[in-house]
Amino acid sequence: MLKQPATKYRPFAPIGLQDRTWPDAVLTEAPIWLSTDLRDGNQALVEPMDAARKLRMFELLLSIGFKQIEVGFPAASQIEYDFLRKLIDEKRIPDDVTIQVMTPAREELIARTIEALRGAPRAIVHVYNAVAPAWREVVFGMTVPQVMELVARSVTQVRRLTDAAPQTVWTLQYSPETFSLTELEVSAQACETAIAAWGEGRPIILNLPTTVENATPNVFADQIEWMSRRFGQRPGVVLSVHPHNDRGTGTAAAELALMAGAHRVEGCLFGNGERTGNLDIVNVALNLYTQGVSPGLDFSNIDEIRATVEHCNQLPVHPRHPYVGDLVYTSFSGSHQDAIRKAFAAHEAGDIWEIPYLPIDPKDLGRSYEAVIRVNSQSGKGGMAYLLESEYGLALPRRLQIEFSQIVQRVMDVQGKELSASDLWQIFRDEYRLDTEDGLQHRVQEVQGSGIDAVTVLHGELRWRGEAHAIRGRGTGPIDAFSRALGEVCGHAIRVVDYHQHAMGAGADARSVAYVEMRVDDSRTLFGVGVDADTTAAALAAVVSGLARVADRSPEQAQSQPEPVAVAA
Numbered sequence: 001m002l003k004q005p006a007t008k009y010r011p012f013a014p015i016g017l018q019d020r021t022w023p024d025a026v027l028t029e030a031p032i033w034l035s036t037d038l039r040d041g042n043q044a045l046v047e048p049m050d051a052a053r054k055l056r057m058f059e060l061l062l063s064i065g066f067k068q069i070e071v072g073f074p075a076a077s078q079i080e081y082d083f084l085r086k087l088i089d090e091k092r093i094p095d096d097v098t099i100q101v102m103t104p105a106r107e108e109l110i111a112r113t114i115e116a117l118r119g120a121p122r123a124i125v126h127v128y129n130a131v132a133p134a135w136r137e138v139v140f141g142m143t144v145p146q147v148m149e150l151v152a153r154s155v156t157q158v159r160r161l162t163d164a165a166p167q168t169v170w171t172l173q174y175s176p177e178t179f180s181l182t183e184l185e186v187s188a189q190a191c192e193t194a195i196a197a198w199g200e201g202r203p204i205i206l207n208l209p210t211t212v213e214n215a216t217p218n219v220f221a222d223q224i225e226w227m228s229r230r231f232g233q234r235p236g237v238v239l240s241v242h243p244h245n246d247r248g249t250g251t252a253a254a255e256l257a258l259m260a261g262a263h264r265v266e267g268c269l270f271g272n273g274e275r276t277g278n279l280d281i282v283n284v285a286l287n288l289y290t291q292g293v294s295p296g297l298d299f300s301n302i303d304e305i306r307a308t309v310e311h312c313n314q315l316p317v318h319p320r321h322p323y324v325g326d327l328v329y330t331s332f333s334g335s336h337q338d339a340i341r342k343a344f345a346a347h348e349a350g351d352i353w354e355i356p357y358l359p360i361d362p363k364d365l366g367r368s369y370e371a372v373i374r375v376n377s378q379s380g381k382g383g384m385a386y387l388l389e390s391e392y393g394l395a396l397p398r399r400l401q402i403e404f405s406q407i408v409q410r411v412m413d414v415q416g417k418e419l420s421a422s423d424l425w426q427i428f429r430d431e432y433r434l435d436t437e438d439g440l441q442h443r444v445q446e447v448q449g450s451g452i453d454a455v456t457v458l459h460g461e462l463r464w465r466g467e468a469h470a471i472r473g474r475g476t477g478p479i480d481a482f483s484r485a486l487g488e489v490c491g492h493a494i495r496v497v498d499y500h501q502h503a504m505g506a507g508a509d510a511r512s513v514a515y516v517e518m519r520v521d522d523s524r525t526l527f528g529v530g531v532d533a534d535t536t537a538a539a540l541a542a543v544v545s546g547l548a549r550v551a552d553r554s555p556e557q558a559q560s561q562p563e564p565v566a567v568a569a
């Protein structure tokens with residue numbers, strides 16, 4: 001038995017490119033994108049797409065803006081063949097779009113593939129054969145010259161058959177499959193052989209895959225720069241890459257390869273594909289977007305795209321998947337929420353996007369801000385204040401945020417699950433008695449004196465715990481007068497120490513919300529909240545709310561739930 005399984009493996013040797021230039025390159029434009037969802041993605045599905053799903057995927061890819069789409073492997077099955085025929089016969093390929101189809105370097109399969117393309121206005125014929133040592137030795141049992149012979153024979157056949165169908169504009173794509181695992185000279189020789197058989201200067205895509213990712217992405221970048229030096233300036237040649245994601249670095253490999261000289265990228269939406277998937281083409285495109293480079297693909301309704309992809313592939317997209325997952329624009333943790341809330345408040349339309357923890361504006365992808373902040377036991381006051389403000393228009397003063405977040409935390413400790421904005425609103429209404437009938441029902445207000453010496457005298461009828469009380473109070477203003485009057489009825493000394501008010505809602509439905517911070521019996525400081533169409537009534541209701549909170553606390557509660565701690569602003 002192996003004691004150290006790592007001894008089974010050997011590292012892939014770096015290629016030792018000394019004067020590499022790609023580390024200094026900056027991506028300033030989008031590459032040519034090829035979607036292989038209908039081929040490489042499809043061949044990896046538990047249940048490959050039927051005709052209806054294929055068509056839906058094709059139309060989705062068109063709507064996103066792909067100009068090159070690998071639509072299948074027509075020699076593989078009747079479904080694949082018929083789908084290609086449908087696209088051509090029903091003239092479903094827009095004038096600015098080129099379809100691509102794949103075939104192994106096998107005579108009968110090449111013949112059937114090109115036959116399937118008859119009548120296509122434009123087409124890329126994609127021929128591949130594996131060139132790495134293990135495949136040469138184990139799969140094909142071929143020497144390097146025999147592999148080159150296979151390439152020459154196959155491409156010559158493609159040329160002969162396509163020359164016989166001049167109504168189609170043909171491009172050859174040659175992929176030395178397993179490129180990243182292959183000696184560079186062997187890959188280069190295979191590409192030279194393909195170019196020579198196809199005809200120097202005629203349009204050819206040299207597509208270099210990490211069929212299986214085998215090294216860190218910088219090694220792939222060196223390989224691509226090496227190939228780019230050899231083929232990058234050759235007339236008719238487009239250098240393309242086709243990364244997979246076995247090491248989880250498909251995106252990095254593609255980006256570094258573009259820096260190293262590739263101009264075209266093949267991949268699948270959300271990284272579907274063999275094993276751990278093809279390169280996630282959405283990821284690379286939106287990474288460019290966040291660097292200020294337009295990818296030329298439209299993901300402005302990413303959720304709809306995801307729904308279609310999930311339908312076609314019958315595979316779910318992970319909630320943490322870059323840019324599209326359900327949770328990727330959501331912060332649960334308090335300090336992140338605090339930073340996001342402050343940055344949103346400071347952000348103005350037209351500003352550069354610099355919102356902490358949100359690398360992209362969710363609205364650019366058709367997502368809303370609703371899910372940006374969600375409250376659970378990891379959250380702080382900022383998150384809950386954000387939800388109450390964005391959903392219910394409550395701008396809680398900072399010290400009230402601190403008080404209320406401790407109340408929410410206690411609920412959370414018992415329930416242990418996420419609280420929605422409406423849960424928070426209900427807790428808030430209950431805690432601050434927004435639904436009680438208590439309060440000043442009728443009031444008559446008079447002001448005696450004037451200027452700095454003016455005194456408000458307030459008369460009225462207070463409803464307190466279901467009973468009506470006639471009250472009369474004098475003070476420096478209505479709040480002060482009312483606090484004194486209320487204190488007399490309830491047997492408490494009330495002093496208002498801070499007061500905030502703002503409008504909630506707009507137009508005829510607008511109401512005023514008042515927050516009073518009060519000191520009761522010189523021993524407790526806490527908030528009361530009142531909402532009313534009238535601003536003074538809202539303020540007075542806030543005083544009743546605060547007092548009710550004091551009065552409702554049983555001695556046991558006071559023991560087990562300490563008063564929220566007032567923290568200095």
Ligand SMILES: CC(=O)SCCNC(=O)CCNC(=O)[C@H](O)C(C)(C)COP(=O)(O)OP(=O)(O)OC[C@H]1O[C@@H](n2cnc3c(N)ncnc32)[C@H](O)[C@@H]1OP(=O)(O)O
Pocket residue numbers: 040043073075076077103104105106109128129130139140177211
């Ligand atoms: C990295 C990639 O994504 S490669 C893409 C692969 N995609 C697919 O295979 C999906 C569709 N494929 C299919 O439906 C089938 O494989 C078919 C119809 C193409 C061929 O089926 P079969 O004729 O039964 O052959 P099979 O699939 O077993 O292929 C193995 C044979 O092809 C040869 N072969 C494999 N790849 C290639 C190639 N690129 N060029 C030439 N020959 C090849 C193998 O050496 C083997 O030959 P052998 O039978 O003489 O030993």
Ligand SMILES: CC(C)C(=O)C(=O)O
Pocket residue numbers: 040128175177178207209210211212242244
């Ligand atoms: C480009 C082709 C052959 C491919 O899918 C691969 O090598 O992964």
Ligand SMILES: [Mg+2]
Pocket residue numbers: 040209211242244274278
């Ligand atoms: Mg592949």
